[in-house]
Amino acid sequence: MDYAATREDALAQIAAAQDLGTLETLRVGFLGKQGSISGLLKTLGGMLPEERQQVGPQIHALRESVSEALAARKDALEAAALAQRLAGETVDLTLPAPEAPRGSIHPVSQVMDELAEIFADMGFAVATGPEIEDDWHNFGALNIPESHPARAMHDTFYFPDQDGEGRAMLLRTHTSPVQIRAMLAQGAPIRIIAPGRVYRSDSDATHTPMFHQVEGLVIDKGIHLGHLKWTLETFLKAFFERDDIVLRLRPSYFPFTEPSVEVDVGFAIVGGKRVLGGSGDAPGHGWMELLGSGMVNRKVIAAGGLDPDEWQGFAFGAGIDRLAMLKYGMDDLRAFFDGDARWNRHYGFNPNDVPTLSGGVGTAA
Numbered sequence: 001m002d003y004a005a006t007r008e009d010a011l012a013q014i015a016a017a018q019d020l021g022t023l024e025t026l027r028v029g030f031l032g033k034q035g036s037i038s039g040l041l042k043t044l045g046g047m048l049p050e051e052r053q054q055v056g057p058q059i060h061a062l063r064e065s066v067s068e069a070l071a072a073r074k075d076a077l078e079a080a081a082l083a084q085r086l087a088g089e090t091v092d093l094t095l096p097a098p099e100a101p102r103g104s105i106h107p108v109s110q111v112m113d114e115l116a117e118i119f120a121d122m123g124f125a126v127a128t129g130p131e132i133e134d135d136w137h138n139f140g141a142l143n144i145p146e147s148h149p150a151r152a153m154h155d156t157f158y159f160p161d162q163d164g165e166g167r168a169m170l171l172r173t174h175t176s177p178v179q180i181r182a183m184l185a186q187g188a189p190i191r192i193i194a195p196g197r198v199y200r201s202d203s204d205a206t207h208t209p210m211f212h213q214v215e216g217l218v219i220d221k222g223i224h225l226g227h228l229k230w231t232l233e234t235f236l237k238a239f240f241e242r243d244d245i246v247l248r249l250r251p252s253y254f255p256f257t258e259p260s261v262e263v264d265v266g267f268a269i270v271g272g273k274r275v276l277g278g279s280g281d282a283p284g285h286g287w288m289e290l291l292g293s294g295m296v297n298r299k300v301i302a303a304g305g306l307d308p309d310e311w312q313g314f315a316f317g318a319g320i321d322r323l324a325m326l327k328y329g330m331d332d333l334r335a336f337f338d339g340d341a342r343w344n345r346h347y348g349f350n351p352n353d354v355p356t357l358s359g360g361v362g363t364a365a
């Protein structure tokens with residue numbers, strides 16, 4: 001048998017292999033269990049000792065050079081494949097950056113950030129609490145009696161089961177329970193705003209079953225309606241970024257405040273649209289109801305664990321969605337919660353434009 005010729009033939013085939021798959025097929029053909037060279041090795045067993053001594057080294061040398069050639073060719077093919085991949089993956093750093101999809105801040109989140117910024121400047125902290133409440137924190141503590149229409153099933157989403165203490169469970173209908181919890185947990189004095197989701201079984205063009213409220217609570221000694229009016233005026237001027245905001249306080253009724261006042265803001269009609277600013281009594285002007293407020297009812301102060309002879313306070317509430325619509329000009333509340341990406345892009349805010357009092361609270365849409 002001409003081992004030299006077998007060797008030359010094998011090495012030529014290995015050198016000619018153009019890819020790793022072909023090379024592997026050759027390896028199996030030569031050195032695999034049924035391979036030709038493996039077959040030659042098996043013949044050694046049946047040889048006479050002298051013959052084996054003569055032929056053995058030749059077959060082993062053949063196997064050695066074929067496996068070396070296979071390894072070398074494998075290295076070469078792998079290096080070539082890597083070089084080709086790297087050539088295809090080069091990055092031209094002089095090209096402009098590709099378009100990256102960018103999210104935007106929802107107007108409700110934007111207004112919440114603006115509120116936090118404005119009220120922080122007046123010494124208010126932001127308080128939050130559970131959206132699933134019991135009827136004492138949502139109604140009882142706020143002096144809303146069993147017979148009050150707000151308690152009727154058609155306004156409130158109740159859960160089928162009561163809590164461990166036999167209290168009815170519900171989705172909070174306002175953020176007021178947050179302030180009750182704050183009074184009980186931290187005592188007085190208090191200066192907080194409570195923004196968040198609230199739920200009412202109500203649905204039409206101007207009402208959604210879930211909407212957003214912000215309420216504020218100040219408890220201290222000697223607090224009176226003058227503090228309330230200054231606070232709301234300062235807030236509205238900062239929020240609408242106008243110095244000519246004029247308030248009108250109207251007597252009203254809420255179970256949790258006494259006296260209660262509704263707060264109207266003067267507007268002018270400019271180009272068919274209502275623009276806040278100036279007295280609503282001027283010709284071509286009007287008043288728009290924007291907030292509810294009042295001095296905290298003595299019973300509510302007591303429910304919060306404080307002595308109403310020692311501590312007084314004021315509270316207010318407003319719809320965040322409505323504030324956003326007035327400031328940023330949307331006309332349909334329902335679109336706020338549709339999740340339509342085009343609406344979000346149009347009315348959303350750049351995440352890098354964080355509202356600050358110095359930089360402006362949300363003018364760059």
Ligand code: 2U9
Pocket residue numbers: 174176177179180212213215216217254256257291292293294296300315316317318319
């Ligand atoms: C505590 C004591 C008093 C919060 C208040 C209003 C008046 C009010 C409405 C505005 C529009 C709700 O979103 S809306 O429908 N809110 O008119 N809210 S005073 O009074 C409180 C809250 C908590 C402990």
